[in-house]
Amino acid sequence: QKEVEQDPGPLSVPEGAIVSLNCTYSNSAFQYFMWYRQYSRKGPELLMYTYSSGNKEDGRFTAQVDKSSKYISLFIRDSQPSDSATYLCAMEFAGGTSYGKLTFGQGTILTVHP
Amino acid sequence: NAGVTQTPKFQVLKTGQSMTLQCAQDMNHEYMSWYRQDPGMGLRLIHYSVGAGITDQGEVPNGYNVSRSTTEDFPLRLLSAAPSQTSVYFCASSYSATQTNRVRANVLTFGAGSRLTVL
Numbered sequence: 001q002k003e004v005e006q007d008p009g010p011l012s013v014p015e016g017a018i019v020s021l022n023c024t025y026s027n028s029a030f031q032y033f034m035w036y037r038q039y040s041r042k043g044p045e046l047l048m049y050t051y052s053s054g055n056k057e058d059g060r061f062t063a064q065v066d067k068s069s070k071y072i073s074l075f076i077r078d079s080q081p082s083d084s085a086t087y088l089c090a091m092e093f094a095g096g097t098s099y100g101k102l103t104f105g106q107g108t109i110l111t112v113h114p
Numbered sequence: 115n116a117g118v119t120q121t122p123k124f125q126v127l128k129t130g131q132s133m134t135l136q137c138a139q140d141m142n143h144e145y146m147s148w149y150r151q152d153p154g155m156g157l158r159l160i161h162y163s164v165g166a167g168i169t170d171q172g173e174v175p176n177g178y179n180v181s182r183s184t185t186e187d188f189p190l191r192l193l194s195a196a197p198s199q200t201s202v203y204f205c206a207s208s209y210s211a212t213q214t215n216r217v218r219a220n221v222l223t224f225g226a227g228s229r230l231t232v233l
Binding site for chain 2: 004006008032036041042043044045046049088090092098099100101102104105106107
């Protein structure tokens with residue numbers, strides 16, 4: 001079983017819909033939780049990151065972390081065709097010793113159609 | 115600012131051939147890493163470096179070598195290519211970001227990727 005599980009989709013929604021992307025994990029030592037967005041034939045780019053449990057909002061994007069359930073979510077409000085991409089969750093252990101080593105989910109392919 | 119630059123973008127090899135994927139960053143980041151991305155597997159860490167002269171293995175290191183002689187460069191060598199190494203390879207560099215007063219997270223900047231096919 002992978003340490004981080006993410007539904008690969010694909011997920012297809014109409015423009016304006018609310019999108020919910022989710023990951024579960026098994027290692028309770030993860031402390032930093034990130035979402036990366038990857039457009040086709042490009043490298044991933046950081047969308048948001050949060051520390052421990054809680055919510056974080058950035059424009060149309062909201063990241064939620066529930067450490068008690070080992071469950072993280074990314075919500076996209078008023079989705080746009082430009083949001084069509086693969087979304088990867090990623091996690092990092094606490095402290096300054098992770099040296100940029102992240103554990104990624106499998107990625108969810110999202111298509112927002114006009 | 116170029117960020118993280120990877121070359122080549124595409125490469126086709128025959129089984130048993132060797133090659134080097136190049137990676138350079140101009141952001142003076144301390145940490146650099148190599149990931150491979152395969153369908154249904156997400157990104158998996160191959161090797162990483164915490165500074166010039168210091169490297170270590172990640173989750174899937176077999177068949178790959180790395181070295182880091184400078185802060186800027188982190189090449190990945192395939193010693194004897196196998197079809198199982200057909201993949202998209204991403205190099206990343208990272209810095210630590212702060213969130214209030216907590217211990218830092220690492221924010222990765224990825225290159226555009228190198229698509230390798232081994233026949």
